[in-house]
Amino acid sequence: MGVVEADMRAALDQPLLSVTGLTKRYGARIGCSDVSFDLFPGEVMGIVGESGSGKSTLLSCLAGHLVPDEGQVTYSGRDVLAMAETERRRLSRTEWAYVHQNPRDGLRMGVSAGGNVGERLMAVGARHYGEIRGAAADWLGRVEIAADRIDDRPSAFSGGMQQRLQIARNLVTGPRLVFMDEPTGGLDVSVQARLLDLLRGLVRDMGLSVIIVTHDLAVVRLLADRLMVMKGGRVVEQGLTDQVLDDPQDAYTQLLVSSVLQV
Amino acid sequence: MTDQAYNFAYLDEQTKRMIRRAILKGLAVPGYQVPFASREMPMPYGWGTGGVQVTAACLTPEDVLKVIDQGADDTTNAVSIRKFFQRTAGVRVTESTGEASVIQTRHRIPEAPLREGQILVYQVPIPEPLRFLEPREAETRKMHELEEYGLMHVKLYEDIARHGEIATSYAYPVKVEGRYVMDPSPIPKFDNPKLGDCPAIQLFGAGREQRIYAVPPYTQVVSLDFDDHPFVASKAPHDCDLCGADESYLDEVIIDDAGGRMFVCSDTDFCAGRQAAGHRGRLSPAEVV
Amino acid sequence: MYVAVKGGERAIDNAHAWLAEERRGDPGVAELGVAQIREQLALAVNRVMAEGSLFDPDLAALAIKQARGDLIEAVFLIRAYRTTLPRLGASNPVDTGAMAVDRRVSATFKDLPGGQILGPTFDYTHRLLDFKLAAEAAVPEAATAPALAGPVPHVTGFLNRDGLIEGAERSDATPPDLTREPMELPADRALRLQAITRGDEGFVLSMAYSTQRGYGRTHAFVGELRIGRVAVEMDIPELGFAIEIGEVELTECETVNQFKGSKTEPPQFTRGYGLVFGQSERKAIAMSLVDRALRWKELGEDDTGAPAQDEEFVLMHCDNIQATGFLEHIKLPHYVDFQSELELVRRLRAEAMAVQEAAE
Numbered sequence: 001m002g003v004v005e006a007d008m009r010a011a012l013d014q015p016l017l018s019v020t021g022l023t024k025r026y027g028a029r030i031g032c033s034d035v036s037f038d039l040f041p042g043e044v045m046g047i048v049g050e051s052g053s054g055k056s057t058l059l060s061c062l063a064g065h066l067v068p069d070e071g072q073v074t075y076s077g078r079d080v081l082a083m084a085e086t087e088r089r090r091l092s093r094t095e096w097a098y099v100h101q102n103p104r105d106g107l108r109m110g111v112s113a114g115g116n117v118g119e120r121l122m123a124v125g126a127r128h129y130g131e132i133r134g135a136a137a138d139w140l141g142r143v144e145i146a147a148d149r150i151d152d153r154p155s156a157f158s159g160g161m162q163q164r165l166q167i168a169r170n171l172v173t174g175p176r177l178v179f180m181d182e183p184t185g186g187l188d189v190s191v192q193a194r195l196l197d198l199l200r201g202l203v204r205d206m207g208l209s210v211i212i213v214t215h216d217l218a219v220v221r222l223l224a225d226r227l228m229v230m231k232g233g234r235v236v237e238q239g240l241t242d243q244v245l246d247d248p249q250d251a252y253t254q255l256l257v258s259s260v261l262q263v
Numbered sequence: 264m265t266d267q268a269y270n271f272a273y274l275d276e277q278t279k280r281m282i283r284r285a286i287l288k289g290l291a292v293p294g295y296q297v298p299f300a301s302r303e304m305p306m307p308y309g310w311g312t313g314g315v316q317v318t319a320a321c322l323t324p325e326d327v328l329k330v331i332d333q334g335a336d337d338t339t340n341a342v343s344i345r346k347f348f349q350r351t352a353g354v355r356v357t358e359s360t361g362e363a364s365v366i367q368t369r370h371r372i373p374e375a376p377l378r379e380g381q382i383l384v385y386q387v388p389i390p391e392p393l394r395f396l397e398p399r400e401a402e403t404r405k406m407h408e409l410e411e412y413g414l415m416h417v418k419l420y421e422d423i424a425r426h427g428e429i430a431t432s433y434a435y436p437v438k439v440e441g442r443y444v445m446d447p448s449p450i451p452k453f454d455n456p457k458l459g460d461c462p463a464i465q466l467f468g469a470g471r472e473q474r475i476y477a478v479p480p481y482t483q484v485v486s487l488d489f490d491d492h493p494f495v496a497s498k499a500p501h502d503c504d505l506c507g508a509d510e511s512y513l514d515e516v517i518i519d520d521a522g523g524r525m526f527v528c529s530d531t532d533f534c535a536g537r538q539a540a541g542h543r544g545r546l547s548p549a550e551v552v
Numbered sequence: 553m554y555v556a557v558k559g560g561e562r563a564i565d566n567a568h569a570w571l572a573e574e575r576r577g578d579p580g581v582a583e584l585g586v587a588q589i590r591e592q593l594a595l596a597v598n599r600v601m602a603e604g605s606l607f608d609p610d611l612a613a614l615a616i617k618q619a620r621g622d623l624i625e626a627v628f629l630i631r632a633y634r635t636t637l638p639r640l641g642a643s644n645p646v647d648t649g650a651m652a653v654d655r656r657v658s659a660t661f662k663d664l665p666g667g668q669i670l671g672p673t674f675d676y677t678h679r680l681l682d683f684k685l686a687a688e689a690a691v692p693e694a695a696t697a698p699a700l701a702g703p704v705p706h707v708t709g710f711l712n713r714d715g716l717i718e719g720a721e722r723s724d725a726t727p728p729d730l731t732r733e734p735m736e737l738p739a740d741r742a743l744r745l746q747a748i749t750r751g752d753e754g755f756v757l758s759m760a761y762s763t764q765r766g767y768g769r770t771h772a773f774v775g776e777l778r779i780g781r782v783a784v785e786m787d788i789p790e791l792g793f794a795i796e797i798g799e800v801e802l803t804e805c806e807t808v809n810q811f812k813g814s815k816t817e818p819p820q821f822t823r824g825y826g827l828v829f830g831q832s833e834r835k836a837i838a839m840s841l842v843d844r845a846l847r848w849k850e851l852g853e854d855d856t857g858a859p860a861q862d863e864e865f866v867l868m869h870c871d872n873i874q875a876t877g878f879l880e881h882i883k884l885p886h887y888v889d890f891q892s893e894l895e896l897v898r899r900l901r902a903e904a905m906a907v908q909e910a911a912e
Contacts (some may be wrong), residue, residue: 022269027852028499032529085409086408086409086410089409089411090409093411093413108417109419111421112421112424112425113415113421113426114361114420114424115421118417119413119414119417120413121411122413122416122417122420123411123412123414124413126488127416127488128488128490128491129423129491129492130491131491133424149422151424151425151496164448231374269636270636273636274635275636275638277639278635281647290691298734298736299734300731300732301734302635303631303632303634303873304630304635305632305635305877307628307873307877307880307881308873308874308876308877308878309877309878309879309880310877310879310881310884312877332884332885332886334885334888337560337561338560338885339560339563339564339885340884340885341560342560342561342564343564346561366568369884370886370888370889371888388878388881390627390845399864400737400864400868401737401738402866426900427900427903428900430896430900432889432892432893432895432896433888433892433893434889449886449889450888450889451888451889451891451892452892454893469878470876471874473734474734475736497554497892497895498895499891499895509815512888512891513891514887514888514891515891515894516843529888529891530885545743
């Protein structure tokens with residue numbers, strides 16, 4: 001075994017993201033409380049719960065959009081909460097990505113599809129128009145958007161296309177960690193299925209680590225290796241996805257799973 | 264003859280000190296927009312109050328002042344500002360770029376090369392190069408702080424995607440000493456190459472927006488572009504019809520109802536100097552014998 | 553033969569001479585005296601003082617005369633003059649509780665200690681053109697009453713005693729000075745109030761009106777509106793105590809606004825504040841509404857995206873001297889910029905047409 005390979009093996013044994021005792025309050029109300037978990041390279045973690053369960057607050061704290069009151073977040077050995085904003089914002093446009101539920105929040109609606117995908121490349125110093133455009137065209141292809149739409153603005157796209165464009169815009173710089181907030185929310189069922197399929201392929205091909213927040217158990221069953229169930233700001237159960245869904249231990253998880261099965 | 268009712272160069276000494284501190288800070292951090300407590304001046308905001316305050320803070324009684332607007336010494340606002348300093352500071356004025364120690368300008372850099380010891384003061388309407396991409400001051404200051412300039416290139420990318428070239432012809436953004444992206448004020452992009460490695464001090468004053476910034480002598484100033492779509496300093500493809508110059512920026516003048524037009528140097532001092540030296544253009548008057 | 557646009561200097565001189573003639577109007581009509589403007593157009597004078605940030609009725613009247621009645625131009629003259637004045641020091645805060653009131657009304661209480669005084673108001677006049685004024689009729693003398701003895705307490709003080717309204721904490725901190733330091737955002741309340749009190753009356757009025765129509769609604773009542781003169785005192789270091797150096801007329805408006813309360817705080821009314829030079833009550837009321845709307849963050853209210861809640865939007869656009877200068881500067885020559893645009897458009901069109909022709 002070569003040295004490099006040994007290093008890689010060691011790296012895979014280290015969590016990419018490590019969260020301890022994360023708590024966020026809104027005045028007297030609890031956003032999320034005492035959340036701890038590790039996320040390993042290449043792992044997809046699903047966070048489920050109904051609205052108000054604290055899953056979106058948690059995601060915002062992890063991605064640096066909200067400042068938690070207590071706890072620690074370590075990314076690749078670095079203390080995220082102690083990081084200067086410069087460094088955190090640099091991370092969030094290189095190694096991290098964030099897919100919003102509403103593509104309008106994650107896209108520049110007045111900028112062409114190519115410009116949207118190219119922005120992250122330009123933000124990290126790409127200065128060759130032809131190469132930027134080539135990379136954008138390549139990524140549009142990977143998310144199944146026709147090449148001749150490259151100069152169209154997202155406002156001319158369907159909801160599903162907008163969401164795929166947002167994904168391309170996020171993944172173009174080859175991030176390691178992707179935060180997804182209800183990425184299939186607000187889409188038709190058939191469109192959802194296609195998007196999930198696409199996401200699954202990209203996650204596997206690129207070896208992405210993903211934290212995906214959703215209220216849809218079908219989404220996590222398809223994408224997530226591990227699952228965390230939240231209620232009232234607390235984690236009530238976590239484990240391997242199949243295990244949690246097929247043999248839920250917590251009463252709330254049981255309710256959640258059974259309510260889906262009835263549908 | 265100065266107006267005795269006012270302090271030298273209109274502003275009181277305290278205010279001038281405050282402005283000089285901002286100028287020095289600007290020179291120390293090239294391209295960085297220094298907030299300053301801009302005063303109400305006796306000319307409207309947007310008409311050069313920033314430049315006037317910077318000039319007032321720089322002037323000494325020994326200075327020789329030149330004021331141009333659109334490259335010309337004789338445009339009404341240039342006349343008005345020049346008169347203002349004649350009245351309040353009593354300094355000598357000139358139309359000659361070479362003779363001037365302080366030059367206040369709106370929208371042009373003189374054609375004649377500047378030299379060490381000269382100060383070029385620009386009037387700036389909107390100092391923030393990111394303003395029309397992001398309207399919020401709080402956010403644009405953060406973008407400068409964090410060097411988040413990707414959005415600026417997105418704009419250039421969009422231009423090329425739509426028009427085949429970067430469709431910004433004036434106020435063309437530059438990067439100063441590899442750090443701050445800066446608005447060079449609404450000069451035509453033809454003038455951009457003169458910004459870099461210039462022996463003179465270049466000061467930028469935005470009165471209404473309360474910002475001063477600076478490019479010290481011999482500073483690197485690079486116009487933003489792409490490797491495969493490099494910046495081009497363009498001008499009208501003509502020679503001056505009065506002095507025959509082929510390397511100066513030209514104004515287009517409509518001369519009759521039939522669509523006849525002529526092209527003349529926008530820098531009136533440059534053009535007059537060439538004519539005096541015997542250069543002739545297509546429409547020059549016949550030699551007076 | 554083309555002659556460049558020369559003679560700018562002569563053109564300017566001629567324009568100034570013509571302007572002076574127009575300002576005077578028909579010499580057959582008696583010239584307006586500055587004192588006449590000060591006495592008979594007092595509300596215009598007040599507006600110029602408020603937005604010019606300089607309390608001097610004579611100078612304001614002169615500015616109105618010089619500006620041919622263009623109040624924004626008059627404000628501009630005052631502001632430019634103000635720049636040249638040396639700053640000798642700062643007065644002590646004025647005590648509006650000790651105001652000699654000409655007018656004092658409350659919408660929240662029918663009667664109150666000190667009483668309601670209508671004062672010289674348009675409020676209940678019928679807005680009918682009075683043709684007698686065209687004939688310069690003498691004005692009958694108005695009835696008088698003895699001046700109120702002693703200070704007139706603030707209405708919000710009564711509410712405050714019962715804890716029904718948020719406290720207004722006393723602070724000796726030196727407020728930032730908008731006229732001496734650049735505007736820094738986010739701005740604290742003192743800085744916001746400074747900006748709004750010299751802001752354009754029309755802008756502030758429209759912002760306040762928009763909150764009433766639901767864009768950042770704050771449910772305001774005029775707790776109290778008072779107009780009168782207050783003493784201005786200044787500490788003289790050589791003397792070791794403050795002496796009165798003059799008086800200014802002010803309009804003060806305090807609004808009482810609804811507040812639902814939160815989990816940590818019981819329901820309580822909140823405040824909006826307006827203070828303006830001279831009798832300027834439309835401006836003072838509007839100011840207090842805009843002040844209150846801008847306080848949404850500190851009071852834990854929702855950002856509804858209303859313009860009047862947007863501090864940067866309000867503060868960066870309320871100054872009419874900045875606004876009018878920048879607006880009007882677009883009539884200055886821009887032919888250098890325009891030339892470069894002209895060339896660009898010509899080139900792009902030529903390329904587009906070449907592509908089209910090649911396709912045909």
